[in-house]
Amino acid sequence: MDDPSLGTIFLAEAVGTGILVLLGGGVVATALLAKSKGLDGGWLMINFGWGLGVFAGVSVAYASGAHLNPAVSVGLLVTGEIDVVQFAVYVAAQLIGAFLGACLVFLAYKQHFDAEEDTTKKFSVFSTAPEIRSYRWNVVTETIATFVLVFVVIAFSRVGDTGSDAPAGLAALGAMPVALLVVGIGASLGGPTGYAINPARDLGPRIAHAVLPIKGKGTSDWAYAWVPILGPLFGGLLAGLASYPLLPLLS
Known part of the structure; x- marks a missing residue:
């Protein structure tokens, strides 16, 4: 397939990331906000909701390869699948899509945000925060979790014919495999930090939380905001570098 235009x-990236955040943030709102029919749905419901959000996002962003995540894009930049200009376009679109997706979550749950008194629950719909705040170890957790995501994405692209005609990215795996991968990462590695594993997914909604007229919203926790940016980007970078010795191309 020819490379997609900028x-x-x-x-594709803006729409796909918007759908991802709309459904991912939506499942958190369902599980946490007052008077929701899904109140107290639990961690696994949130894991599956985010996984299905990825499924939907990958499905609609097939034309770009469905990176949906700057960490995936940086890993594919390291492996030479995309160039610097394409990388910049991917990331800009992902951030804008994530911001708009978070705004739609707010509109869908406006009355429940008004009814909810817990500022932490309101913020959790938008962005991540650690259960034990230790910036160094929080970065380590995000790095490891994102490494798994990007390393597996690159591994699939190295197998050869994956049955997909999409450019390199999550779409190369197929929507369902990558959705299950995200569910697995959340269930296994999401406990300490809430598994952002995606700078755009965290930063775009964090900006939305800061600017939207959310009743009694409290702080947007900017002191922590660099962790779900640096950790995932470092994890994606390491995955790209590790792919050379650990995932040799098949002849």
């Missing part, structure tokens, strides 16, 4: 990349 306009195609931007549109």
